[in-house]
Amino acid sequence: MKRAIIAGVAALSAASATVLDLKISIRNTYSVVHVNVGTPAVDHALLYDTGSSTLWLVDSTCTTTNCPNFSGFNRTTYNVSASRTGQEYSSVPGSIDYSGGYVSGVLASDIAKVSYTSFKQTFAAITYSTWSTLPADGFLGLASSSIAFPNTTSFFENLMNLHLADQPRFGLYPGSGVSTVANPSPANNGILTFGGSREAEYACGKVKFVDLEVPFQVYKTPLQALTIINKSGNQTKTYNQTWSGDVVVDTGSGSIYVPQDYIEDIYSATPWTFANISHGYRPLCTDFTDDWSVALTLGFPGAEQTYTVTGSMLAVPGYVDDEHCFPPFNYWSSQNIIVGANWLRNFYSVFDYGSFDPEHYNVRIGFAPLKPEYLPKV
Ligand SMILES: *[C@@H]1O[C@H](CO)[C@@H](O)[C@H](O)[C@H]1NC(C)=O
Ligand SMILES: *[C@@H]1O[C@H](CO)[C@@H](O)[C@H](O)[C@H]1NC(C)=O
Ligand SMILES: *[C@@H]1O[C@H](CO)[C@@H](O)[C@H](O)[C@H]1NC(C)=O
């Protein structure tokens, strides 16, 4: 911990600024962090999600009908009556529609605590949720408050507002644990760092940054190129992207999602066809080799950066069994690409706001390859 010197605000705040490290654990393919909420403090496991902005907790009044839980993990619900510092506002209802689920509930606020740092946090107390297989008590949304649940401030923007962040950035090392059919909840060593970033520990080389589209809502940057190069045998086959779109960095997604119209072309440089995969063919993990690689060129023209992963870095076992790996690309109905956890696990990622002041945000995202000892390992 060190005291931040922030012009104009340091003198107003007695609290010292902070770097907060949250351990990432793996529950049946989902990655979660822990945040204490309430007085007395109650521990909650939350799915950290850069694709959304709201911190929400399943409310203690939610029934098993309205909030079914088939995850195999118990959920610790939020009980406002059991907290001396909590409040719920039935006058401020809201809902969130995710691509994988839907929740609704009311505004709440309470004291949150991570490490030894306590602060007031607004969130949503959820009384209806379709996330039935979520092995967590809720979400920790990390995108912009501008798209969050009514009257809530995203967890990280709240830390910045309260001068509880040394630097206006957070950093992500997802960890080397790999969820498999044989061991769906492996030990993990990931760290989500608020108020700083730990590339000196985890990264090999520099973090290469690109700017985001404005206005900032989610972590979205222009796509300049998607190239797949396959150098198997003496043949080289290249696929070059031919449409324009953006790339959204979403820790809450697993796979890489690409536009439906291009998915067969994209697969043409991989060892598989998409027709085969959509008819039930399951890729062998042994075909995820270093013979082929995927390069993404992101950012605005003139300031773009290229990030490359090899086939072996995209191998995620557990596609019915551990001999077979999940198809590296899926499609969705958008011209944009989503890069999710299967891609991000190969990098140290930095989400840098450039300023503590929302008026002066200059949000960038950066990635650096991991040191070999930190790469995912089954
Ligand atoms: C969640 O699921 C677990 C395992 O099936 C079960 O023991 C638990 O009672 C459920 N919890 C809630 C809050 O529904
Ligand atoms: C869930 O909680 C119930 C009741 O408290 C307990 O019996 C059960 O072992 C717990 N299940 C898991 C998976 O932790
Ligand atoms: C919530 O907390 C209150 C006060 O401690 C308690 O009476 C009540 O049973 C709790 N509700 C649930 C659903 O756990």
Ligand SMILES: *[C@@H]1O[C@H](CO)[C@@H](O)[C@H](O)[C@H]1NC(C)=O
């Ligand atoms: C919610 O936000 C609205 C509009 O900014 C404000 O008028 C209202 O007082 C807020 N409600 C609560 C409970 O914070």
Ligand SMILES: *[C@@H]1O[C@H](CO)[C@@H](O)[C@H](O)[C@H]1NC(C)=O
């Ligand atoms: C690749 O080409 C070289 C020379 O052209 C040849 O010696 C070698 O056997 C080839 N390898 C394969 C796998 O075809």
Ligand SMILES: *[C@@H]1O[C@H](CO)[C@@H](O)[C@H](O)[C@H]1NC(C)=O
């Ligand atoms: C694809 O990109 C590669 C590398 O930038 C380039 O050499 C090649 O000419 C491109 N091919 C097409 C068909 O655009």
Ligand SMILES: *[C@@H]1O[C@H](CO)[C@@H](O)[C@H](O)[C@H]1NC(C)=O
């Ligand atoms: C791509 O590489 C795989 C091996 O990883 C090979 O089996 C396949 O034939 C190659 N495809 C093309 C089009 O070169």
Ligand SMILES: *[C@@H]1O[C@H](CO)[C@@H](O)[C@H](O)[C@H]1NC(C)=O
């Ligand atoms: C893949 O698809 C082709 C053409 O549709 C078919 O001939 C082939 O048998 C399929 N291969 C597998 C492994 O499914």
